[in-house]
Amino acid sequence: MPLSEYKGYRLRNRVFIGFLAICLLSVVTSAVLSFVILRDNAKKQSMTDMQNKSEALMSSLDYALSHTQVQTKEIPEVLDNKIYEIADINKHDIVIYDLQGNYLLSNKDPNLVAQKKIPESVIKAIKKNGKRYDDKSYDNKLNATVISSYMVLKNNMLDDIAYVYFPYYHNESAYMDVFKHYFAYIIGVNLLIVLFGIWLSWIISNNLTDAITRFTSMISKINLFDKDLRPIKYYKNDELNALVKSYNKMISEIADQRERLSYIEKQSAWQEMAKQVAHEVKNPLTPMKLMMQNFERKFDPNDPNIGAKVKGLSEVIIGQIDVISRVANAFSEFAQLPERHDEEITLNKEVRNVLNIFSDENIFVHANHDDIRMKIDRSYLTRIITNLVTNASQARAEGRKSVINVDLEKIEKRIRITVEDNGIGIPADQLDKIFDPNFTSKNSGMGIGLTMVKRMVEDYNGTITVLSTLDKGAIFTISMPSNL
Incomplete structure (x- = not known):
C-alpha cells in the first residue's frame, strides 16, 4: 500500500472512530443526565410537598388555638377532638409533645406512637434553630426516607407551648421507576442516532480523505516554471x-x-x-x-x-x-518614481476634478458608491487617470463620436477603476507590449506613459490589465487596495 493511501486510510479511521465515540458519549451522557434530572426533580418535589403540608398543618393548629390563651397543659383538652379533624383534612399523622419533650396528644392511638419522648439532642436542636428542625432517617420496612419535622407550636400570645412532630415519608426509589419507564425510549432514540452517526461519519470521512488526496496530488505537481498550472474547482463552503x-x-x-x-x-x-x-x-x-x-x-x-x-x-x-x-x-x-505622500481622499471627487481638463470630450463617470474612500498620493492618481483618459481620447475612430466611460467601484477593501473607450482598439500582437518602456503605437510621444501608470499601480500592490477588440475600443482595468 502506498504511503499516501495508508495515511488517508488512517485519517479516515480516525474521523470515523471520533464520530462513533461522540455518539456513544452522547448516549451515556443523555442517560446519566436524564437520571440526575429525574432524581433532583423528585427530591425537589418531595421537599416542596413536605413544606406545603407542614405549613398547612401548622396553620390549622394555630387557628384551633387562636381563640383563647392556651397553655401547655390545656392542649389535650382544647385539641381533644380537633386534632382528628386536622389530621383528616391534611391527611397526615400528628404528634404533640410538651416543652420537655413528653408525649401529650396525637391523632393516633397512644399505643401506636413509638416515640413517647423527644430525645434531648433533638430538643437542643429545635431550640437552636428557633422554629423548626428536620431529622432525616431511613425506614427499612417501608423502604423509604423518613423526614421527621419538629416544629414549635405557639399560642395566640406567641408563647412557645409545645412541639409538633410531623413524620413525612419519601420513597426515593420512585424516580427510579420513572427512569426505568423512560429508559427504553432513551436507549431506542440514541441507538438510532448512533446508527445514523456511523453512516454519516463514514460518508464524511470518505469525502474528506478523497478531497485531501486529490488536493495533495495537485499541490505536489507545482512547478515554478510550469505555465499550465490550473486552479482547483471546489464549491463547498468549509x-x-x-x-x-x-x-x-x-x-x-x-x-x-x-x-x-x-x-x-x-x-x-x-x-x-x-x-x-x-x-x-x-x-x-x-x-x-x-x-x-x-x-x-x-x-x-x-x-x-x-x-x-x-x-x-x-x-x-x-x-x-x-x-x-x-x-x-x-x-x-x-x-525613479517621485516620493509618495499618501492621504485619505474621496475617489469620486478627485477623479471628476482630474477629468475637468478634458472639457471637450464625452466622458461619463459611474460609481457603485457615492463616497468611495481610499488612501493614495494625489499626484499618482492624477497621472494615472490623465494618462489612461488621454490614451482613450487619442484612440478615437474616424467618423465615430468618441465616448469614454470611467467606472469607479469599491468591492470590500479593494478599489477598481475601469477606463473604457469606443476607439480603434489595440491589435492583438501589441497587447503584450503595451506596458513595455518606449513602446508606442502613435506617431508622437516617448511611449512611457502606460509604463509609468503600471509602475505607480504596482507601487500600491495593485494590478492593471487591458482588453481590446479592434475597431470597438479598449478597456483598461486597475485593481488596488483601498489602504484603509
Whole structure:
C-alpha cells in the first residue's frame, strides 16, 4: 500500500472512530443526565410537598388555638377532638409533645406512637434553630426516607407551648421507576442516532480523505516554471475551501511573479538607459543655451537682416534644447518614481476634478458608491487617470463620436477603476507590449506613459490589465487596495 493511501486510510479511521465515540458519549451522557434530572426533580418535589403540608398543618393548629390563651397543659383538652379533624383534612399523622419533650396528644392511638419522648439532642436542636428542625432517617420496612419535622407550636400570645412532630415519608426509589419507564425510549432514540452517526461519519470521512488526496496530488505537481498550472474547482463552503483558495491564490501569484520577473528584467535595462540618456543630454543643455543667448546679445544689430536671422536661429535652437530637456526629464522621471505622500481622499471627487481638463470630450463617470474612500498620493492618481483618459481620447475612430466611460467601484477593501473607450482598439500582437518602456503605437510621444501608470499601480500592490477588440475600443482595468 502506498504511503499516501495508508495515511488517508488512517485519517479516515480516525474521523470515523471520533464520530462513533461522540455518539456513544452522547448516549451515556443523555442517560446519566436524564437520571440526575429525574432524581433532583423528585427530591425537589418531595421537599416542596413536605413544606406545603407542614405549613398547612401548622396553620390549622394555630387557628384551633387562636381563640383563647392556651397553655401547655390545656392542649389535650382544647385539641381533644380537633386534632382528628386536622389530621383528616391534611391527611397526615400528628404528634404533640410538651416543652420537655413528653408525649401529650396525637391523632393516633397512644399505643401506636413509638416515640413517647423527644430525645434531648433533638430538643437542643429545635431550640437552636428557633422554629423548626428536620431529622432525616431511613425506614427499612417501608423502604423509604423518613423526614421527621419538629416544629414549635405557639399560642395566640406567641408563647412557645409545645412541639409538633410531623413524620413525612419519601420513597426515593420512585424516580427510579420513572427512569426505568423512560429508559427504553432513551436507549431506542440514541441507538438510532448512533446508527445514523456511523453512516454519516463514514460518508464524511470518505469525502474528506478523497478531497485531501486529490488536493495533495495537485499541490505536489507545482512547478515554478510550469505555465499550465490550473486552479482547483471546489464549491463547498468549509475549511477545505480555505485551503483551495490559498492554493489558487498561490498559483496566481506564481504566474504574476513570472510576469513580474520578466517585466523587471526589461525595466532594469530601460532604467539604466534612461539614466544614461538623462546624464548625457543634460550636460550640454545649459552651456548651449547660454552660448546662443550670448551670441544673440553680441551680434551687430545694425544689419537690418542679420538680427532677424539670428533671432530666428536662436529661437529654433532654444526650442530644440527645450525638447531635449523634456525628453531627459521624462526619462529621468521614469528611472525613479517621485516620493509618495499618501492621504485619505474621496475617489469620486478627485477623479471628476482630474477629468475637468478634458472639457471637450464625452466622458461619463459611474460609481457603485457615492463616497468611495481610499488612501493614495494625489499626484499618482492624477497621472494615472490623465494618462489612461488621454490614451482613450487619442484612440478615437474616424467618423465615430468618441465616448469614454470611467467606472469607479469599491468591492470590500479593494478599489477598481475601469477606463473604457469606443476607439480603434489595440491589435492583438501589441497587447503584450503595451506596458513595455518606449513602446508606442502613435506617431508622437516617448511611449512611457502606460509604463509609468503600471509602475505607480504596482507601487500600491495593485494590478492593471487591458482588453481590446479592434475597431470597438479598449478597456483598461486597475485593481488596488483601498489602504484603509
